[in-house]
Amino acid sequence: MAHLTPEHPTALSPRNGGDDCILPDAPPQEDGGWKGGDSDESKEKPAISDVAINQEVKLEDMFNDEDSNDDEFPSSSPSNTKLESSPPANPINIGPSTKYTDPEIMLAFYQRLFPFRFLYQWLNHSVKPTTDFCHREFAFTLQNDAYLRYQSFRSGDLLRKQVLQLNPSRFEIGPVYSADPRDRKALRKSTAFCPIAKELVFDLDLTDYDEVRTCCNKANICHRCWSFVTMAIKVVDVALRDDFGFEHIIWVYSGRRGAHGWISDKRARDMDDSKRRALAGYLEVIKGGSQSGKKVNVKRPLHPHLARSLEILKPHFARDILEGQNPFATADGSERLLSLLPDAALSAALRKKWDAAPNRSSTSKWADIDVLAKSGASQNLDGKALLEAKQDIVLEYTYPRLDVEVSKKQIHLLKSPFVIHPGTGRVCVPINLDKVEKFDPLGVPTVTELLGEIDEYDGRQMQVDRDGEAEGEELKKTPDYEKTSLKPYVEYFKTYVASLLRAEKGGVKREREEEEKDGMEF
Numbered sequence: 245m246a247h248l249t250p251e252h253p254t255a256l257s258p259r260n261g262g263d264d265c266i267l268p269d270a271p272p273q274e275d276g277g278w279k280g281g282d283s284d285e286s287k288e289k290p291a292i293s294d295v296a297i298n299q300e301v302k303l304e305d306m307f308n309d310e311d312s313n314d315d316e317f318p319s320s321s322p323s324n325t326k327l328e329s330s331p332p333a334n335p336i337n338i339g340p341s342t343k344y345t346d347p348e349i350m351l352a353f354y355q356r357l358f359p360f361r362f363l364y365q366w367l368n369h370s371v372k373p374t375t376d377f378c379h380r381e382f383a384f385t386l387q388n389d390a391y392l393r394y395q396s397f398r399s400g401d402l403l404r405k406q407v408l409q410l411n412p413s414r415f416e417i418g419p420v421y422s423a424d425p426r427d428r429k430a431l432r433k434s435t436a437f438c439p440i441a442k443e444l445v446f447d448l449d450l451t452d453y454d455e456v457r458t459c460c461n462k463a464n465i466c467h468r469c470w471s472f473v474t475m476a477i478k479v480v481d482v483a484l485r486d487d488f489g490f491e492h493i494i495w496v497y498s499g500r501r502g503a504h505g506w507i508s509d510k511r512a513r514d515m516d517d518s519k520r521r522a523l524a525g526y527l528e529v530i531k532g533g534s535q536s537g538k539k540v541n542v543k544r545p546l547h548p549h550l551a552r553s554l555e556i557l558k559p560h561f562a563r564d565i566l567e568g569q570n571p572f573a574t575a576d577g578s579e580r581l582l583s584l585l586p587d588a589a590l591s592a593a594l595r596k597k598w599d600a601a602p603n604r605s606s607t608s609k610w611a612d613i614d615v616l617a618k619s620g621a622s623q624n625l626d627g628k629a630l631l632e633a634k635q636d637i638v639l640e641y642t643y644p645r646l647d648v649e650v651s652k653k654q655i656h657l658l659k660s661p662f663v664i665h666p667g668t669g670r671v672c673v674p675i676n677l678d679k680v681e682k683f684d685p686l687g688v689p690t691v692t693e694l695l696g697e698i699d700e701y702d703g704r705q706m707q708v709d710r711d712g713e714a715e716g717e718e719l720k721k722t723p724d725y726e727k728t729s730l731k732p733y734v735e736y737f738k739t740y741v742a743s744l745l746r747a748e749k750g751g752v753k754r755e756r757e758e759e760e761k762d763g764m765e766f
Contacts, residue, residue, distance in 0.1 A: 338692050344669030347387055351411050353691045356698065356724040358407075358662055359734050364400025366508070366741045367417070369748045373399060376441070381418030381425045383657050384410055394425040413666050416657035418442070420513075439654040444490075444512040444520060446505035447650040447658070448476050449498075456641050458569045458577075463667070465501045470685050471564040473503050476644035477680055479553045480505060480527060487549055488523070492744045494737070495675040497685060499665025503675060504658055508744050517653050524651040529643045538584060540636040540643070554635060557642040562607070565641045572606040581609065584637050586629040589622035661737065664691050673733035674740070694728045701727035 342349065368377035382403070384392040392410075397403040407415070419439035423431055431437035450469055454461045457469040477495050484490045484507060492508040515523070529550070532539045542550060571577045578598050582591040593616050598604055604612075613634070617625055650656050663672050669690035675683050689697075701722075725734045 338696055342692055344664060344691055345387070345413055345666050347411055349691055349695065350387075350413065350664065351408065352695055353664060354404075354407050354411065357694055357728070357730060358404075359725065359737065360400055360404040360407075362734070362738050362741050363660065363662070364403065365745060366737075368400070369508075369510075369745065371745070376420055379421045379424055381421065381657070383416040383418060384412040385414045385416075386410060386412050389413075394428055396425040414663040415660055417660050418657040419654045441513045442654040442656075444507040444515060444523070445650060445656065445658050446480060447502065447647040448473055448504070448644065449502040449647060451501065452645040452647065456565075456569070456571060458571055463501055465685060467684070467686065468564070468568045470683075471560065471568060472642075472645075473685075474680055474683070475557060475560045475564070475642050476646070477503060477505070477675070477677070478556055479644050480646070481677060482552065482556070483527060483549055486552075487526075492740070492747065493677075494661075494740050495677065495680075496661045497670070497673050497675055497683070497688060498659065499663075499670045499672045499688075500668050500685075504672075506658075506661075510748065520654070521652045524646070524648040527644065527646060528648050529639060530645050538636070538640075540639045542636070542639070544632060546635075550639070553643065554638060557638060561638045561642050566605075566607040566610055569641075570606045571641065572609045573604075575602075577606070578609065581637070584633060584640070585613070586633045587622045587625050590617060590625060590630070593621035662733075671730060671733070673730070674737050676732075676736050689729045694730055697728040698724050 338349075364377060365371075367380055368374055370376070377400070378396065378398050380396060381393070382395045382397070384395060384407075386392065395406070397406065418425075419442035421428075421437060422440050423437050428437050450457070450460070450465055450472060451462060453469065453472045457472065459466050459468045481493060481495070484493055484505075490507050490509045490512055494506050494508070496504045496506065498504055526549070529542065530539050531541070546554070565571065572581045578595070582595060585591050585594075590613075594609075594612055597612060597616070598609060613630075617627070617630060650658070659672060661672055661674060664670070665672065669692060670685075670688045671691065671694070673688055705722075725731055
C-alpha cells in the first residue's frame, strides 16, 4: 500500500498498524555517520554534473546481459571481490521451517535476483545519472519493523550496496525532490525542498471490493475475486491511454491482494497535485461507504469513458459476477438488487417470484428483471429508467474501486516492484498487459521457490559440466534470474524500461532542437 509523507515527519519509530502506516522520518545523523548513501559520499557531495558519465553509451548496450563484469546478477560461483554482506556461495538450505522474511533468505534474494540495474534505469530515465534518481526518496522497512525515510543515492550501485547492508524487508519509492532528500533538515523551513516529480500511480486493493465479492474477504483472495483486479486494470489502462495519451504504463502485482499502476510518461511525472486530483476524479465512479445506498450516480447520456467501460465490463458481469460471485443468491443480495431498481411494482413482483424459488441463481434473477418488465408486471414502468438502472448496477459491481487518495499527491510512497511481500513471500512482479486475463496471483513464485530453482539449475549444470568435461562457463555467464521462473517478469520489465528510455531520449533531442531553433530567431 502507499504511504503519505507528512508535512513534518516524526522521529524514527516502530511500526504501528497495517500497510498504510505513515512513514516517520529518519533519525538524526551524527557527524561522520551514515546518511543514506556511502559514507564517503556523505562527506562531499559533488554536483550532478560531476558524477555524470562522460562517455557516450548506446541504449542497446545498457541491456547487454553478456557483460562479464556485471555483478548485479552474480553467478553462484564465488567471486574474488566479495561484499561483506554477501550470502555464501554454497546452496541455501531451505527447509519446512524456513520463513520468507528470514534475513539470510532476503539477503540472498537481493544479491542474486533483485533487478537493481533495470530499476535504476526505470527511475533515472537516462544512461547518465540525473536528479530524477539522485534526488529521489527511498524509504526502507527494516527487519525490526523500523522505517528509514528520505534516503537517496547517487547511483544504482549505491542503492544496491545499501540494500545489501541494511537487508530491509521491503522498500518504497517516493517523489523526486527539488534538492537531495538527505539535505532536507537544512532546507525544511524554506521552499527550497519540495516534491517536483513522481510517477502517476494507482492502487487497487481487493478489500475495497468486500461488499460485492462473496468468495473471500479481508486479505484473502482466490482466482474468482482476482477477476475484479483484471477488470479494473483493463478499464483504467485504456482510459489512461485513449483519453489522456499516456504510453508508458506498467501494472505491478502487490504480492497479495491487489495491484499498483505506474505511469512513467514525463508529462505524467510532472503533473502537480491539482492535475492529479482532477485525473483521479475523472476515474472515480463508485462513491459512498458500505452502509450507503446507491453508489453509482452518473449523468446521461453517458460520458464516452463510461460507455466504453460498460462495453468492457458487460462480459465480466455475466461471467465473473453473476456466475462467479453469485451475489443475488441470498435474501440480502436479492434485496440489495431490488433496492437499485426504479419501479416499486416491478420490485414487488420480482420479490414474490424469488420468495417462491429461494434457490434461484443470480443469472436467473437478472434475467427475470426483463422477463417481468415485458410481462406488464408494472403498468407505469419507465423502460429508459430501467435500462439506466441496470447499467448503474453493472458499474456498481464491476467498475474499478481505486484508492484515489494514493493518486492525488506527489508525496505518496509506493512499494517498489520486485520486493517480497512479507505475508505471502511472493515477488511483486509486473503484470503483462497482453496476458492480463491469464495472470495468476497464486502462481507468482515465492522467494524460497526462486532460490530453490537456482540451486536446482546449478546442480543440473554442474552435472552436465562434469559429464562433458566442461569448465562451467555457461553456469558463470547465466544471470541467476534466468535460472528461475522470475525470468519472464524481469524480461517484461526490461522491455518496458527500454521503451521508456527510447522515448526519453527522443524527448530530450526534440527539446534541444526547439531550443536551437528559438536561439536562431531574431
